[in-house]
Amino acid sequence: MPPQRTPSLPRIPFWAQILLGLVLGVLLGWAARHWDVSWLATTLAKIGEIFVQLLKLAVAPLVFFAIVISVTNLRKVSNAARLAGRTLLWFMVTSLIAVAIGLAVGLLTHPGSGTGLSAADGAKPESSGGWLDFLTGIVPTDVVTPFTELQVLQIVFLAVVTGVAALQLGDRAEPLLTLGESVLALLQKALWWVIRLAPLGTLGLIGNAIREYGWNLLSQYATFTVDVYVGCLLVLFGVYPLLLATVAKVNPLRFFQGAWPAIQLGFVSRSSVGTMPLTQKVTERLGVPRDYTSFAVPFGSTTKMDGCAAIYPALAAIFIAEVFGLQLGLGDYLLIAFVSVVGSAATAGLTGATVMLTLTLSTLGLPLEGVGLLLAIDPILDMIRTATNVAGQAVVPVLVAAREDILDRDAFARARGFDLDDLDGSGPVEEAPDRAGGRRSGGGPEPATA
Numbered sequence: 001m002p003p004q005r006t007p008s009l010p011r012i013p014f015w016a017q018i019l020l021g022l023v024l025g026v027l028l029g030w031a032a033r034h035w036d037v038s039w040l041a042t043t044l045a046k047i048g049e050i051f052v053q054l055l056k057l058a059v060a061p062l063v064f065f066a067i068v069i070s071v072t073n074l075r076k077v078s079n080a081a082r083l084a085g086r087t088l089l090w091f092m093v094t095s096l097i098a099v100a101i102g103l104a105v106g107l108l109t110h111p112g113s114g115t116g117l118s119a120a121d122g123a124k125p126e127s128s129g130g131w132l133d134f135l136t137g138i139v140p141t142d143v144v145t146p147f148t149e150l151q152v153l154q155i156v157f158l159a160v161v162t163g164v165a166a167l168q169l170g171d172r173a174e175p176l177l178t179l180g181e182s183v184l185a186l187l188q189k190a191l192w193w194v195i196r197l198a199p200l201g202t203l204g205l206i207g208n209a210i211r212e213y214g215w216n217l218l219s220q221y222a223t224f225t226v227d228v229y230v231g232c233l234l235v236l237f238g239v240y241p242l243l244l245a246t247v248a249k250v251n252p253l254r255f256f257q258g259a260w261p262a263i264q265l266g267f268v269s270r271s272s273v274g275t276m277p278l279t280q281k282v283t284e285r286l287g288v289p290r291d292y293t294s295f296a297v298p299f300g301s302t303t304k305m306d307g308c309a310a311i312y313p314a315l316a317a318i319f320i321a322e323v324f325g326l327q328l329g330l331g332d333y334l335l336i337a338f339v340s341v342v343g344s345a346a347t348a349g350l351t352g353a354t355v356m357l358t359l360t361l362s363t364l365g366l367p368l369e370g371v372g373l374l375l376a377i378d379p380i381l382d383m384i385r386t387a388t389n390v391a392g393q394a395v396v397p398v399l400v401a402a403r404e405d406i407l408d409r410d411a412f413a414r415a416r417g418f419d420l421d422d423l424d425g426s427g428p429v430e431e432a433p434d435r436a437g438g439r440r441s442g443g444g445p446e447p448a449t450a
Helices: 014-034 038-057 059-076 080-109 131-136 152-196 198-213 216-220 222-248 252-269 272-285 290-303 307-323 330-342 354-364 370-375 378-403 409-414
Strands: none
Touching: 014 038, 014 198, 014 252, 038 059, 038 152, 038 198, 038 252, 038 272, 059 080, 059 152, 059 272, 059 290, 080 222, 080 290, 080 307, 080 330, 080 378, 152 198, 152 272, 152 290, 198 252, 198 378, 222 252, 222 307, 222 378, 252 272, 252 378, 252 409, 272 290, 272 378, 290 378, 307 330, 307 354, 307 370, 307 378, 330 354, 354 370, 370 378
């Protein structure tokens, strides 16, 4: 007789694990708040805190090595300068569209009117950012502090300088680049293990938010909260699909099926940088050449923030102006758009958008005490903001690759309905082209090889 097979438990898809963590988090958070269960409240807080700490643990070295390797990888890409320029151009275009939507939603709904909030309810943030702080803060005073204090913008500066210098050195920099690629692979593998814990992190983060803030807090911020979600959803499911269909000439549904694991992780983790390895993998899986993806996604994860740096500051500025009884004019709205495009790197892909908000408020001359009004509600808003950020960081490479005729459209068409278990976190994605010199679609040229 053949040996009996032991029945295996059915595999639970990653999205279902996240949803289960979300539902359990809401229930446990409500129970901890309703019955004042101190040990449950502490457990939820610690679970969420540890998950975020694990994500942040690898941020500094991950950003540095990802940017260095992404800059040097451009030497393998034909028309590298053109690709980089087109990428930055689409970063700006989509940011302008997002900030315009944020302003339109705010002007239509007046989120700061009738809230019952006043200047006395706000408090100045412990740290803030003005243009002088932003510009002088780009260049670090030493090479250690940016890593110990997690100054992501300064880390990006150091990484870009290192990458450009490595390109200038040529073959003499190869040992450093080989080491950098190995370190980056190790960091991404370790971060992949953290990503696997996202359902548990969801339970803790959502549960703690419900336990700490409850539903009463939402009443004063109801219009503003709805505005942020509506604005982000309009960009996420309105603007991006329209651009994909008209500019890239691809099926938007296929994009969301392919990019959904990264979008849902961004929603839970509230960290674009923490989601970056997954964003890069799903973008490759969508047919964007790996050498171009390794440039576009790391840069996008630190500078491309349609949710945090465009929609949110626009709505927040209108909200705070209305609470404090101040009027904004056309010039102020143009300034908001300018800050959103130029200053988005200040957000730096970490949880929260306080620095970008204070930069916007200081530019407009609005009271920084307004930041204190929004801190309590920020975790709830940050989820949809980060999901929008991550989607935009994948959309732009697809747009550019399609316009430059280097998108593997066959791979894009196959990237449907896969789960996190299909992306094992190690090694290249098989379907993606290795070089940005060709495209593997019916009858097209084979990709260039080294």
